[in-house]
Amino acid sequence: MGKRMSAFGKIEFHVQEERLAITPKKGDLFIGIPKETCHEEKRVCLTPDAVAAMTLQGHQIILETGAGIASNFTDKEYAESGARICYSTKEVFECNLILKVSPPSLQEIEYMIPQSFLVSSLQIKTQSKEYFKALASKRITAIAFDFIKDEHDSYPIVKSLSEIAGTASILIASELMNAENGGSGRLLGNISGVPPCEVVILGAGTVGLFAAKSAKALGASVKVFDNSITKLRQLQQDLNIPVYTSTIHHKALEKALMRADVVIAAIKGKTRAPIIVSEDMVSVMKEGAVVIDVSIDRGGCFETSDLTTHSNPTFVKYGVMHYCVPNIPSRYAKTATISISNIITPYLLTVGDEGGFEAAVKYDRIIRSGMYMYKGIVTKKAVGDWFNIPFTDINLLII
Numbered sequence: 001m002g003k004r005m006s007a008f009g010k011i012e013f014h015v016q017e018e019r020l021a022i023t024p025k026k027g028d029l030f031i032g033i034p035k036e037t038c039h040e041e042k043r044v045c046l047t048p049d050a051v052a053a054m055t056l057q058g059h060q061i062i063l064e065t066g067a068g069i070a071s072n073f074t075d076k077e078y079a080e081s082g083a084r085i086c087y088s089t090k091e092v093f094e095c096n097l098i099l100k101v102s103p104p105s106l107q108e109i110e111y112m113i114p115q116s117f118l119v120s121s122l123q124i125k126t127q128s129k130e131y132f133k134a135l136a137s138k139r140i141t142a143i144a145f146d147f148i149k150d151e152h153d154s155y156p157i158v159k160s161l162s163e164i165a166g167t168a169s170i171l172i173a174s175e176l177m178n179a180e181n182g183g184s185g186r187l188l189g190n191i192s193g194v195p196p197c198e199v200v201i202l203g204a205g206t207v208g209l210f211a212a213k214s215a216k217a218l219g220a221s222v223k224v225f226d227n228s229i230t231k232l233r234q235l236q237q238d239l240n241i242p243v244y245t246s247t248i249h250h251k252a253l254e255k256a257l258m259r260a261d262v263v264i265a266a267i268k269g270k271t272r273a274p275i276i277v278s279e280d281m282v283s284v285m286k287e288g289a290v291v292i293d294v295s296i297d298r299g300g301c302f303e304t305s306d307l308t309t310h311s312n313p314t315f316v317k318y319g320v321m322h323y324c325v326p327n328i329p330s331r332y333a334k335t336a337t338i339s340i341s342n343i344i345t346p347y348l349l350t351v352g353d354e355g356g357f358e359a360a361v362k363y364d365r366i367i368r369s370g371m372y373m374y375k376g377i378v379t380k381k382a383v384g385d386w387f388n389i390p391f392t393d394i395n396l397l398i399i
Helices: 048-057 075-079 105-109 129-137 156-176 206-218 229-239 250-259 278-284 296-299 328-353 358-363 367-369 382-388
Strands: 002-005 013-015 030-032 062-063 084-086 098-100 117-120 141-144 198-202 221-225 244-246 261-265 292-293 315-316 320-322 373-376
Touching: 048 062, 048 075, 048 328, 075 084, 105 129, 129 373, 141 367, 156 206, 156 261, 156 292, 156 296, 156 320, 156 328, 198 206, 198 250, 206 221, 206 229, 206 261, 221 250, 229 244, 250 278, 250 382, 261 296, 292 296, 328 358, 328 367, 358 367, 367 373, 373 382
Parallel strands: 030 062, 030 098, 062 084, 098 117, 117 141, 198 221, 198 261, 221 244, 261 292, 292 320
Antiparallel strands: 002 013, 141 373, 315 320
16 A cells, blocks of 8 residues: 555555566576596586486486496486486587586587587686687587585585595595505504504695595594695684694795605695695605695696596606696596585576576576676686686676
């Protein structure tokens, strides 16, 4: 009911029409999940359980045959969950929403239909201008796992994969120390009457924290180095047990490295990972020590680090075994797949409830945070700066 002054100065009341909130129309998503073709990529974006949750809400999913095999999910499991199994790569890419773990190749972008949506990692350090030109030519809207920021200002997928990498780094080191693998024969554990192994961790971020947790759980002696006192303090609080921490001083670090059985390098830097350990420092390390350079995807923290692969993961320099594989979570493909799937599935269901990606982009801050291209226009400053290409703030493009 509203009121207004009449011509005679009296208040008159008038019944007004009720205005109901308009609920946005639910948008059914048409999702294509191709088989990963990137070298040694074994993960897939959605588990069969996630597919079942999506199809129950009316969304359609086409999965290329064999897409989940490397993560130990069969075509039969996906089919029973409601996905349609497809034997044509080109047909999968004709869906208007493509879900991939690795960014698509130029050939795969060629298969995509104009003005479709892409959700994948970006791996900016491995891309070229041609990749963005190809997306622009199809007017693709692209969202990267690397950039998605949640309501707590955290990067959920990046953080989850870092947790896997941190835990896995200690397991891998323990495996490499096995005498059967040419290692020193030390057991990374606390055995009565035997001095514990010395583990040095460079970096107090998520990778460093989970590496420290795993190493301490096995009974190793752990030392953590980082130039951020705040990160070191937070790591101490999260571990809830006393652990040696230090800022990075040459003498203190060199002394720790000389005694170390295992070194985990996990400092990324803004562009390239800083070289923390020189070749001279490696030359005085223990014979049979193991280095896991988790930062190798950004160049590595060891001057002696060189890129390796899952199929040929190690090399020895100065008697020190180096493991420099850039995609450690793919080694644990099923765990990594479940983690990625559990994070992105609620976002996809929300996108459907909000009327599809076109509508969600306008109202969903989380979706916008991950976007680096909107209808062929680069929208992420980091991408524009890295490749020296023009970019436009997404808020100026959405009306």
